[in-house]
Amino acid sequence: MNDITIATHNGNFHADDVFSIAALKHVFPAFNLIRTRDLDIIAKADLVIDVGGEYDAEAGRFDHHQRGGAGARENGIPYSSFGLIWQKYGVEICQGSEEVANSVDAGLVSTIDAIDCGHVEGVAQGISLSQTISMFNPTWQEDSHFDTCFDEAVDFAARVLTRFIASAAGGISARSIVAEAIEKAEDPRVIVLEKYTPWKRTVHALSDQALYMVYPSDSGQWRIQTVPVEPGSFEDRKSLPQPWAGLSNQALQEATGIEDAMFCHNGLFIAGAESFESTMKMAAIALQAE
Template sequence: MAGPLIGTHSGHFHADEALAVYILRLLPDYANSTLIRTRDAEKLATCHTVVDVGGTYDDSARRYDHHQREFNTVFPAHNTKLSSAGLVYMHYGKRIISTCTGLALDSPDLELLYQKLYDDFVEAFDANDNGISAYDPAALRSAGIEKKFSDKGFSIASVVNRLNYSHPSPIAAATQSLSTNGVSAEGGVSVPAASEKKSPEQAQAEEDERFLKASQFVGDQFISELMDKYHSWLPARSVVKEAFSSRNQYDPKGRIMVVPHRPEGVPWSDHLYALEKETGQEGTVLYVLFAENGEPDSKWRIRSVSKEAGSFENRKDLPDAWKGVRDEELSKVSGVPGGVFIHASGFIGGNKTFEGALEMAKKAADM
């Protein structure tokens, strides 16, 4: 049996409605739903749920548009105006997370994931669709700050935008060019150019197919983010809390934190920043140590803590004299046996043993 009919607009599509449609379909009620893409009000009226079109936001009527002039809804405790992605996530996100993870709807862990996933993933969709920059453009101009390079191609929104356009593959284009000039692809009899005009139905079907490809793409990213948070980030909270509490045994000033190895990984940075804030010790930890694997003879890594989440700037780089140095040369310049490497930027390095890595971190912290 078909599920409830979902409607969104036809024409140029964006990442927000692509995500909204995908996450709705994660729910059992919508798993078999048909999608209709149209701007025809009569057709949209037949839909059970409509996103990003129609000029109405009404959860009781399952209408989730954000383009109307008076719309100013935001996610709780946030300031970014919602897009269709944020609207659907706000109303259905907890059920979606429960469906994907098995967590109870009233679970504190589910609430944490619900908030975290909005912060780290969905809010960027809302901001992008509403033309909201991560930094105030006027403030940046006033400070004379300019971008070092264009990052336009390095975003989910850019990938979705490219999927709006139907271009022949390089091979198809070459074949088309040869055919147009009276040469067959095989070098034999000429092949007529494929210049037949598509019918409106054909064009719409192809556009819908590209939209579904975009929806699948953003949906894959959503699922990847959710399951990583569930299987890795969430369990890491207690591990990092213990490591943070016991760090003074390695350095009296608490500047070095040792994170034990876990097969699923231990994403520690978010939890470290939160623990420092909770305890009034922001900026205390300079380096984090962790094993490369779970084997007894594993090498150990030293990671400089970033000034803030996602930043390439560290609280304290590993020493300049060590940067870009490896193996025996590193052991000599650092004065610690077992040196493996220090990245040229000074954000990470390694030693053959835990003891060696700890000694390097202590020296770096004191320099």
């Protein structure tokens, strides 16, 4: 038997109400979902999402359509119902980690809120997750029922939310590992990771000296990768030596004098060798190159 009743509006749905229900699936193992605009039914619900004209988290009311809205973040992005739900339950959903919850808010929740509230400043252009959710609504040519399509959209959103949480948690865990590697580096220009770990944001935040990252590949060989001038940039702080561009195996071994050198990308941002020692030799040569 379901212990709780959650109400949201019926008919056409958007990312904020879909993701709100997806988030609540992480909080409540089972609940009775009613999609309606009947105010009598709404009044009896335990939680009300994106309908009802009231925001009162303690009373379980999470609408933002009332006059004056439901507040905004410090950066000016207003809260939609998803943001209000995340304020209330985000830390719990992220297993008690406020840091992970804040990261998910910055990367996912606030963008959905911004689009839903028409706050387009700073929101990336192109097909958005909000538009993707909207495409779950039945078209005028389809006989599908809105509630069935809503359930499909919630299942999709629940999976996306789970992956966002996992990605945020992984990035936060990686930060401490990369920070320790920077601190322990024998040469601050060459940072060695014992296992591949997402590193770009942490390196750019903590080191303006790092030029190359050295780490093992999944197949057991080693890689050397350049540090871009900023996250997302195709320009490197210091590229690998130009004579290595596009070479592999014997040709690269002859060019480097390293017997187990394997390859160097034509873009001079990554190369590899069989052993850690050889990859560090590649780093030493690259540091000395003009």
